Amino acid sequence: MREPLVRINGLTIDFDTGQSNVRALHGFDLQIEKGEAVGIVGESGSGKSITWLGALGLLGPRARVAGSVRLDGREILGLGEREMAAIRGKRVAMIFQDPTSSLNPVHRIGRQLVESLVLHRGMSARSASAEARRLLERVQIAAAAQRLSEYPHELSGGMNQRVMIAMALAGEPDLLIADEPTTALDVTIQAQILEVLKEMRRETGMGLVIISHDLGIVAELADRVVVMYAGRPVETAPVSRIFDAPRHPYTRGLLAALPEIDGALERLVAIPGQVPEPHKLPPGCPFAPRCAQANANVCDETVPTMRAIAQDHAAACALIHTAKPEALRSLELA
């Protein structure tokens, strides 16, 4: 069997808060094929960011990351700082939510790009600076040569996010992790950044993990979606299936909260309540306190695990699996 680009198994993350130990990620599994785009969706606090920061060893010393993260079949969890540094930016790049504070305020844009090029492409400073300019042009930054000698505070947020993307491209990575790349930006700029991401994927064929709390954004870029809740995946399926046949009540809640794309004045039905904090999880299904379908007998007993519903489609809800076949069918038709 061919190894996928990334294979994550049983990834857990605990935070040592001094007095106690809190588990914030409770076992995360995912495979990403070369060139595939996977969306990670969930409300704030569901564990989207820490999953990937943890996988790349970017959480602080208080985080304990366990399980397995394989890159081309090679285990990278627990590698030393030098070996990890060689993977970061080169094999797997990451961009973040707030582009302006994600760039070093006292280094010129050019210098920050050149740093990546020298690190990963072994370029001389001279050829790196020519390449830096080309990178900026690739992400459609106007007056690229001039931008190289400017500082992040002189650029807009959207522009800085383009710089971040250019910097990520510098290492020609196989996978780009984009952690809410548009959340901090205006709506029109959001669309432009998503366009740049799409374009870069077409050009380079790199894989993408797009993290967002917005299913709409994920749908634009991803082939497949993982819905996360309270530090667990709760449903995964191809994008079309998530929209057409969502099975987990939480996924349905997220979909109901989406504004209609055709502009109809659909009422936004946000799910009442919020994601429980890691140290205050309910005993059974973590979604139970907010779930309209919750059934005290089943849902409060054990934490439901991810089980296959169909090819490429799995969910973690006790009701789906205990339901009788007829009930299941009617659910599917719904």
Next chain:
Amino acid sequence: MLAYIATRVGRAIFTISLVLTFSFTILAATGDPALLIMSVDAPPEAIEAFRERYGLDASVWQQYIGYLGNLLQGNFGQSLRDGRDAWDVVVERIPLTLALTVPAFLLKIGIGIPAGIYAALHRNSFLDRLVMMISVAGYTVPSFVLGLILILVFAVNLGVLPSGGQDTWRHAILPIVTLGTAGAAIIARYTRSAMLEVLGQPYIRTARAKGVPWPKAVRRHALPNAAIPTLTVVGLMVGSLIAGAVVVESVFSWPGVGRLLISAVANRDLMIVQAILLLVAVCMVTSNLLVDIAYGLIDPRLRGRSGSRKT
């Protein structure tokens, strides 16, 4: 950048003129130096002559204008005590003070900055806690207390170092250590918190995410940025090189500028006090100016939108 520097220089000059006016006013208002200097039963003619000689019979305003005029000519007036040129009296003390404050300054930087960086990089480790404990002690204990403790231990009990005076280099050791300890403690705390602040910034995460190994990320992305807040305290210490040892000089009977200031104030030796205050103000303002310029060089955000190389 030029506009930035020009504004800072203008502000510095303004501050100095404020200090001048203020100190002159305060001291002029504290009493008639002639009555203090001359003995109580001096004949009125003698007092008159004294006043005339030192320009004390003119109005305060005229004295002020005359004083400013003299300053511009480098004339700081004469000591009311012995008639010597006030500036000469002050200047001859400066090397003595610098002999304490410069080594103490190097000690503060040499210990404070590395200790602060280490503590931040090993946050909550045993050594971090130790460094911070020593640092709290170092800056809560007043320097005269620390000075007295050191005298007790090293001069009185162990008898290995002299307790006061300035005859040999060994006399300088205790005052330097006393001065350096509190400063090192302050610098360590500032450096630590500046480093912690910077290490928590998103751009440090970016640096690591793009593959910069940790030690290099610290050197290239954290240290220069953390230097900005640390510069503020270091600048203050540079500014106090000349007058920052008043207490310690008294404790260790070290005849520097600080002790001169104390005796001049006690004697109402107006010209000496003014010369020292002016010197101190100029040092403070200059070091502030240098810090501001250094800020501008390190942090492009302060230079305003048009960076030095643009347009």
